[in-house]
Amino acid sequence: DTGVSQDPRHKITKRGQNVTFRCDPISEHNRLYWYRQTLGQGPEFLTYFQNEAQLEKSRLLSDRFSAERPKGSFSTLEIQRTEQGDSAMYLCASSSPAPFYGYTFGSGTRLTVV
């Protein structure tokens, strides 16, 4: 297992386009998290899955954002009708059933909306 993988590493898109990011967690981790990090700030929580169930969503996750984890393994984060303010690093993390144990971050997807 090579850790948490995110794809793509970088994405440049035009304003108004839709984008989708993928996260593959560590295989034995049932918890998966999405965070967003803007320049000079710490990451901010977006949403959390336990297996395939989306259990928490931040108010930052507007209706243009949707996340899925259909089979309880990989997850996707889609942003519709992108805006320049969506430009950020999108980080995925996963952890084991024991709270916080093995909390591991991916390298992130850097989104630039032009």
Place this chain on the structure above:
Amino acid sequence: KNEVEQSPQNLTAQEGEFITINCSYSVGISALHWLQQHPGGGIVSLFMLSSGKKKHGRLIATINIQEKHSSLHITASHPRDSAVYICAVPFNQAGTALIFGKGTTLSVSS
């Protein structure tokens, strides 16, 4: 919701100096993370601790649950320690997602 404060925001040091970064939080927690992020890089977990002290190489993390305070120490600092150090605690008492401090940017010169 938990609030996390880190200090200092920026820190410069000469190689070999002893470094201390502080983190305070507002809501009781079960565990706290110290994380490291290099410029343009991903986040690496350094420590997860719920009590006392942990040591890994030149890094030492301590936590005082009653005082809601944690410190990260770096002994014999080196230029390769230059990075952003972030403290993170549970989002709330029920949740497992994390809320992060704004980070401490450390620059160690030789």
